[in-house]
Amino acid sequence: MDFDLSEEQSILKDALDRLLADKYGFEERNRILKSDAGWSAAIWRHYAEMGLMALPFAEEDGGIGGGAVESMIVMESLGRVLALEPYFATVILGGGFLRLGGSTEQRAEWVPQIAEGALKLAFAHTERDARFDLNHVETTARKDGGSYVLSGAKSVVLHGDCADRLVVTARTAGGPREEGGVGVFLVDANADGVSRRGYATQDGLRAAEITLDAVEVPAETVFGDPENGLPLVRHVVDQAIAALCAEAVGVMSAMHALTVDYMKVRKQFGVPIGSFQALQHKAVDMFVALEQARSMTMFATMMADETDAAERARAMHAAKAEIGRGGRLTGENAVQIHGGVGMTMEYAVGHYFKRMTMIDVAFGNSDHHLRQLARAGGLFADTAA
Amino acid sequence: MDLRYTDEEIAFREEVRAFFRDKLPADIREKMVDAEHVGKDDFVRWTRVLNEKGWAVPHWPVEHGGTGWGPMKQYIYLEELQKFPAPQPLAFGVNMVGPVIYTFGNDDQKDRFLPRIANLDDWWCQGFSEPGSGSDLASLKTRAVREADHYIVNGQKTWTTLAQYADWIFCLVRTDPAAKKQQGISFLLIDMTSPGIEVRPIVTIDGGREINEVFLTDVRVPVENLVGEENKGWDYAKFLLGNERTNIARIGVSKQRVARIRELAAKEMSSGRPLIEDERFREKLASIEIDLKALEMTQLRVIAADAKRGDTGRPDPASSILKIKGSEIQQATTHLLMEVMGPYAAPYLPEGDDRWNEPSNVPDYARFAAPSYFNNRKVSIYGGSNEIQKNIIAKAVLGL
Numbered sequence: 001m002d003f004d005l006s007e008e009q010s011i012l013k014d015a016l017d018r019l020l021a022d023k024y025g026f027e028e029r030n031r032i033l034k035s036d037a038g039w040s041a042a043i044w045r046h047y048a049e050m051g052l053m054a055l056p057f058a059e060e061d062g063g064i065g066g067g068a069v070e071s072m073i074v075m076e077s078l079g080r081v082l083a084l085e086p087y088f089a090t091v092i093l094g095g096g097f098l099r100l101g102g103s104t105e106q107r108a109e110w111v112p113q114i115a116e117g118a119l120k121l122a123f124a125h126t127e128r129d130a131r132f133d134l135n136h137v138e139t140t141a142r143k144d145g146g147s148y149v150l151s152g153a154k155s156v157v158l159h160g161d162c163a164d165r166l167v168v169t170a171r172t173a174g175g176p177r178e179e180g181g182v183g184v185f186l187v188d189a190n191a192d193g194v195s196r197r198g199y200a201t202q203d204g205l206r207a208a209e210i211t212l213d214a215v216e217v218p219a220e221t222v223f224g225d226p227e228n229g230l231p232l233v234r235h236v237v238d239q240a241i242a243a244l245c246a247e248a249v250g251v252m253s254a255m256h257a258l259t260v261d262y263m264k265v266r267k268q269f270g271v272p273i274g275s276f277q278a279l280q281h282k283a284v285d286m287f288v289a290l291e292q293a294r295s296m297t298m299f300a301t302m303m304a305d306e307t308d309a310a311e312r313a314r315a316m317h318a319a320k321a322e323i324g325r326g327g328r329l330t331g332e333n334a335v336q337i338h339g340g341v342g343m344t345m346e347y348a349v350g351h352y353f354k355r356m357t358m359i360d361v362a363f364g365n366s367d368h369h370l371r372q373l374a375r376a377g378g379l380f381a382d383t384a385a
Numbered sequence: 386m387d388l389r390y391t392d393e394e395i396a397f398r399e400e401v402r403a404f405f406r407d408k409l410p411a412d413i414r415e416k417m418v419d420a421e422h423v424g425k426d427d428f429v430r431w432t433r434v435l436n437e438k439g440w441a442v443p444h445w446p447v448e449h450g451g452t453g454w455g456p457m458k459q460y461i462y463l464e465e466l467q468k469f470p471a472p473q474p475l476a477f478g479v480n481m482v483g484p485v486i487y488t489f490g491n492d493d494q495k496d497r498f499l500p501r502i503a504n505l506d507d508w509w510c511q512g513f514s515e516p517g518s519g520s521d522l523a524s525l526k527t528r529a530v531r532e533a534d535h536y537i538v539n540g541q542k543t544w545t546t547l548a549q550y551a552d553w554i555f556c557l558v559r560t561d562p563a564a565k566k567q568q569g570i571s572f573l574l575i576d577m578t579s580p581g582i583e584v585r586p587i588v589t590i591d592g593g594r595e596i597n598e599v600f601l602t603d604v605r606v607p608v609e610n611l612v613g614e615e616n617k618g619w620d621y622a623k624f625l626l627g628n629e630r631t632n633i634a635r636i637g638v639s640k641q642r643v644a645r646i647r648e649l650a651a652k653e654m655s656s657g658r659p660l661i662e663d664e665r666f667r668e669k670l671a672s673i674e675i676d677l678k679a680l681e682m683t684q685l686r687v688i689a690a691d692a693k694r695g696d697t698g699r700p701d702p703a704s705s706i707l708k709i710k711g712s713e714i715q716q717a718t719t720h721l722l723m724e725v726m727g728p729y730a731a732p733y734l735p736e737g738d739d740r741w742n743e744p745s746n747v748p749d750y751a752r753f754a755a756p757s758y759f760n761n762r763k764v765s766i767y768g769g770s771n772e773i774q775k776n777i778i779a780k781a782v783l784g785l
């Protein structure tokens with residue numbers, strides 16, 4: 001086992017952290033947050049120039065050939081500054097479908113555009129009654145000659161407002177909750193019949209409600225098997241969960257650092273509040289949660305390319321559950337230790353707390369994954385390890 | 386021991402409920418259900434209704450407009466108010482400064498202020514905390530210097546709830562900087578229209594506009610606005626903070642939220658069934674209900690002990706836990722309510738954004754869930770943080 005970063009990985013991390021330290025001060029982030037788009041096109045270009053967009057794609061497709069560890073590094077750094085750009089939606093989620101399910105032609109067409117920063121993607125999947133169940137798809141895809149016609153509604157589509165193309169799940173067959181019969185389509189976000197309403201989310205990111213009203217898409221836009229796309233969805237979402245865990249580690253480490261710093265400078269009763277053991281223990285609990293989350297993120301990262309889907313899913317359930325509960329503990333204590341200051345928009349810690357809370361809500365909360373893991377028999381059921 | 390309510394108490398509860406059903410404007414109730422922001426006008430409208438009935442300040446002495454109800458009836462009334470849910474009359478007036486004025490103020494002050502508090506003619510805010518003085522309130526620095534028949538006040542207050550609506554602010558100010566810190570403090574009533582007062586809003590993490598900074602620069606306050614004696618303000622402040630015992634656990638509020646969780650969890654679907662049918666979810670809700678029931682019984686014990694003892698003597702040690710448990714339960718319920726929404730807790734829509742439902746699949750009630758969870762982090766911070774409460778219990782109750 002080797003937990004250290006390679007030289008290239010360290011270089012990547014340092015370069016990105018330098019860029020973000022320069023571009024993502026709290027004030028600057030607030031300015032970006034309040035802009036119409038809600039993210040910075042200028043910083044997006046910097047990411048592209050640094051090669052972040054190309055990072056996880058194969059070299060033969062126009063990428064850099066990075067893997068899950070590289071994505072972990074990037075996501076953690078983005079989390080530490082609460083970056084607002086649609087990196088996760090485009091490169092991790094949307095890009096995941098190209099990496100894991102794209103045909104040679106599809107990859108040749110889209111990967112170079114992503115790598116340049118010219119194409120933004122979003123994953124339009126969640127529906128009203130689906131909650132966290134990936135198999136719940138009511139949107140329909142009716143075959144019509146060489147095309148499919150999609151109809152339905154998708155909710156809380158992360159960065160769905162700015163995406164150029166949408167990865168849409170829709171049923172070619174079967175009832176709303178059946179495992180089979182789901183197709184995955186790459187849809188022009190401006191196609192006839194697509195209507196979108198964008199809005200901010202609680203954490204300052206952007207999302208959209210999307211309605212598909214008889215949207216016609218050519219059959220070449222299907223990823224993989226139009227009758228059996230859910231295994232692909234599950235694989236992409238598992239990798240996305242690993243990346244989201246890494247972002248959470250960035251968020252938690254920033255909250256923890258802010259809190260410990262604050263404990264040293266805030267004085268009450270003539271002494272720094274950090275001298276009160278009641279608060280020291282809370283800060284230590286946060287530290288423990290952070291390191292446990294980091295460990296689970298490494299575990300999830302290691303399992304992101306596992307081909308045994310059941311094995312991989314168990315790892316992601318465990319990691320996401322741990323991140324959810326550790327993140328909540330960290331966020332709530334961070335606000336509490338800051339006192340009134342923690343309750344204000346003017347101070348960074350509350351923004352981290354909100355992002356942390358929304359990470360739990362994305363792709364299954366802590367409870368959901370705990371339940372799934374328990375149903376799957378837990379982590380240690382069939383090993384001696 | 387008999388833990389049942391008396392027939393009279395049961396009848397009284399019915400009477401209170403019937404009154405709320407009849408009189409609370411539907412639009413106000415609707416806002417209360419999902420913890421939407423209730424505006425100044427709503428408060429005023431509702432307080433006037435209560436005051437006309439003689440119920441705006443039930444706990445006050447009868448000569449100042451109180452009802453003469455004993456502690457149990459007061460509690461039943463408050464619980465029903467919270468559960469209904471209806472807005473509680475503004476605490477800064479009726480629970481904080483009002484009792485200080487009728488206990489320590491002079492007759493002129495009583496005549497001048499109390500009726501206007503009961504009718505919400507005057508909106509009061511609380512000017513205690515300062516940037517450097519939160520938990521260590523007695524270290525406050527805002528200075529008041531006497532010049533002939535005025536005090537000249539300079540300093541800054543912060544976290545001042547709803548100061549943007551306020552006609553008056555009651556302030557702790559330092560009048561004797563040489564004295565030991567608790568002993569040089571006075572309690573002043575300050576007209577918010579006085580020259581030299583500036584209010585700057587602070588936006589809370591949920592996007593709410595409920596707190597403010599209040600800057601005081603050479604504000605002239607007539608000496609007749611001093612409550613009680615100069616340099617005795619700390620005693621009055623302690624009296625004020627200690628007065629909160631029946632209110633602080635907010636059991637009715639949590640009961641209402643539990644009911645709301647049940648209602649909405651029956652609408653939200655999980656794994657093809659209503660979420661409320663999910664075993665794990667029900668266990669979590671049941672666990673909160675257990676906590677809440679235990680707290681309710683604790684609260685009733687405190688009230689019964691108060692009723693027996695009258696208002697003198699040491700408080701029941703059990704009363705110390707009302708703030709800690711009460712805030713924890715409020716936070717647990719707001720978190721669970723947010724969980725009910727699943728991914729639909731994410732959209733953030735500022736109040737008054739009526740584009741919300743076009744086109745949207747997300748239920749309208751979901752928009753308040755996460756903000757309410759975020760906002761309720763405050764309840765373990767203000768009014769003496771939970772850490773401070775534990776310090777007090779360790780020292781005063783456990784003798785450590």
Ligand SMILES: Cc1cc2nc3c(=O)[nH]c(=O)nc-3n(C[C@H](O)[C@H](O)[C@H](O)COP(=O)(O)OP(=O)(O)OC[C@H]3O[C@@H](n4cnc5c(N)ncnc54)[C@H](O)[C@@H]3O)c2cc1C
Pocket residue numbers: 266268269273276278279336337338339340341343510511512513514516517518519520521543544545546547596763766767768769770771772773776
């Ligand atoms: C939404 C909101 C509304 C408010 N409204 C009002 C209002 O209307 N009027 C008003 O006057 N004030 C108001 N307050 C202020 C509130 O009373 C203070 O926030 C509170 O007293 C804590 O002070 P602080 O924020 O300065 O935190 P600090 O006192 O700096 O505390 C920071 C942290 O240190 C902990 N701590 C401090 N001392 C100790 C100790 N000895 N041992 C262990 N831990 C300790 C605290 O528990 C907290 O976790 C409001 C606050 C909020 C958040």
